[in-house]
Amino acid sequence: MRSKLTSEPAVVLHGVGHGFVRDQWLFEGLSATFPRGTITGVSGPSGSGKSTLLSIIAGWEKPRRGRVVVARGTTIRWVFQNPFGVPRRTALDHVALALLARGLGRAAATAEAAALLADFGLAGSADSTFSALSGGEAQRLMLARAVAGHPDLILVDEPTAQLDRANAATVNSVLAALAARGSAVVVASHDAETLAACDAVVDLSARAATAQGEAAHAHP
Template identity: 55%
Template sequence: MNDHAARRVTLTDVGHSFDATGRDMLFRHLTVTLRPKHVYALTGPSGSGKSTLLSIIAGWTKPVAGVVERFDCGRVCWVLQNPHGVARRSAVDHVALPFIARGERRRDAQSRAMELLRAFGLESLAFKPFRDLSGGEAQRLMLARGVASRAGLLLVDEPTAQLDLNTAATVNEHLHSLSMSGSIVVVATHDPRTRDACTDLIDLRDWQDETSANTSVNKEVRDDERQTP
């Protein structure tokens, strides 16, 4: 996945409102370019529009203002806070499926899925049905599935809210390595640990009124001296 030099999502002057009059804007004039090798933290108070913006980035919600362009984004994977799975299917089946869909033999798909489960600390749950997983386990499973499906654009809602410190750190490491392998990763979060583990910050409070527009394009929260392709 290292050859997606053109992969990016650009948002230009994007604003959104669910109010028919368009007066009560959640955010406006939001202008940012999202690229691989960065992990974007999307922050703001509850109800400020984080999930709405994830949906706009994914292309599932059309913003009332501005332009969103996606270049070479490939598969979009959205990992919800309370993800849906197939209740009776095993954890490992959920991760093996994308490999099988790409034509791998079931045995190979299963062993690659097991590797990913191991990486996400879920190996011991491999044969549990999805319905018996906790919320945090189900979410990590969906992250593993996002890796298996080679998502070009990974949108994650509160990945660490339900996790202990060590597991949260592991998930943050995975988000980082996913971005380095070529995915665009955007994480909506209230968790300061996750925010600090991200490379860039998009704080919706900076885009809530006219006066503050365009003041915070890609604020760096940590400079990794990374090379953007």
């Protein structure tokens, strides 16, 4: 019975604190819930720990304090701040491979990959190699690939930083659609429109200010 799908938290943070320098904390005492069917923003200035928090949520980084509880069986996809792909592989194949990995046949994977590329405004780049894509195109491709994996939890780092307004709006609406399908979406962003579209926002700026003093405000 999955009717409560949209209210089940994929991840819960209990009093999480982390920092890389002894006696210095990027954030402390952070408690938050990341429910399925919602988008949670992570905001804060450059260096405040947004990417670090995503890696803690993903379980890649162990926090110095607190606990991270991930629901059993949760599948996680991460879309990096700096996209990397296989230089000579086409855009279409990057997405199709994720679908083949889910068990789709070649023809179905190719068709769904083409549809996903179109969702992200990349229909015209399907046959381009990864190395020929712009930074913004490459990042949208990484998003399309993550979506193809149908994850329970998708962590997206600065998805609109390299995009113009129209493509940023496309990405924001696709993230909303993903959440509507039942994924828990966590998006680290500086973008006011992206954050405005979130159901909740974890703001690291105040925590960085108390933990790091003036330095945290150097790059708003």
